[in-house]
Amino acid sequence: MPLLPRLQLFEFLDQPWLPGPLRRGEVDYLRVVLDRVRPYDTVVPQLAELLRTAGTDQIVDLCSGTGGPWRTLLPALRAAHGGAEVTLTDLHPTPVQELPPGAHYRDTPVDATRIPEELTGVRTLFEGLHHFPPEQARALLADAAARGAPFAAYELTQRSLPYLLIQLLLVVPLVWVFTLLIRPLHWWRLVLTYLVPIIPLIILWDGVVSSLRTYTPEDLDKLTEGLDTHGYRWGSGVYRTPGMVITYLIGRPGRPL
Numbered sequence: 001m002p003l004l005p006r007l008q009l010f011e012f013l014d015q016p017w018l019p020g021p022l023r024r025g026e027v028d029y030l031r032v033v034l035d036r037v038r039p040y041d042t043v044v045p046q047l048a049e050l051l052r053t054a055g056t057d058q059i060v061d062l063c064s065g066t067g068g069p070w071r072t073l074l075p076a077l078r079a080a081h082g083g084a085e086v087t088l089t090d091l092h093p094t095p096v097q098e099l100p101p102g103a104h105y106r107d108t109p110v111d112a113t114r115i116p117e118e119l120t121g122v123r124t125l126f127e128g129l130h131h132f133p134p135e136q137a138r139a140l141l142a143d144a145a146a147r148g149a150p151f152a153a154y155e156l157t158q159r160s161l162p163y164l165l166i167q168l169l170l171v172v173p174l175v176w177v178f179t180l181l182i183r184p185l186h187w188w189r190l191v192l193t194y195l196v197p198i199i200p201l202i203i204l205w206d207g208v209v210s211s212l213r214t215y216t217p218e219d220l221d222k223l224t225e226g227l228d229t230h231g232y233r234w235g236s237g238v239y240r241t242p243g244m245v246i247t248y249l250i251g252r253p254g255r256p257l
Helices: 020-037 039-054 070-080 134-146 161-179 187-195 198-213 217-223
Strands: 058-062 085-088 103-105 122-126 151-155 233-241 244-252
Touching: 020 039, 020 070, 020 161, 020 187, 020 198, 039 070, 039 122, 039 151, 039 233, 039 244, 070 085, 134 151, 134 217, 134 244, 161 187, 161 198, 187 198, 217 233, 217 244
Parallel strands: 058 085, 058 122, 085 103, 122 151
Antiparallel strands: 151 244, 233 244
16 A cells, blocks of 8 residues: 655644543544454454563553553453553543453553653553654653563554545544444533534544554664664564554563563
């Protein structure tokens, strides 16, 4: 597929000034999509193997937002690696109530480029790496390598023209459909989705920008070039499942945690 140039544009969800109802509208939509579609169940064997080889049960999830895929992913992971636990972190923490056993949300800010010493384990990043410009992304990855922390990043978006066209055609109708599954169904959500469709347009913008910011496996190889402290190894690629392509970056230490 033809690639588009990578552009570090802005996403509404990254902006602290975004009004609460609009932010809530987007994150609730993304939560329902992840809960219903469960795209990341396919990476369970890879995560279980990372935990096993690192000799740990602990996962530190970065840029977690309102929980990412963990409501459904953690139960699936615990079926493969029984003791798995995840600490959800974010620069702007948004603790949530509905988390599965083994998951908890850290309520103090965590900068993904400077992880506190006490947070140890396999580091994960779902739909987050594209938010960082190359110099910050490299700093995030360099920190994992320097501290010998296993690392796994996953992205569903693709920086290609066909993927962009699919987004332009389908995102707004999908927002209209999935919004009906969100509970509680507040009046303001209905108004801002169907009557004055600001939420669908913001989600469409952020989806398109996410695609244009996405790192390809080739980009990831360049970002990790030279980050092989103490035998740390990096590998990138894609998982292809029906209707989806997941780009991944995996970092493995040369020594156990």
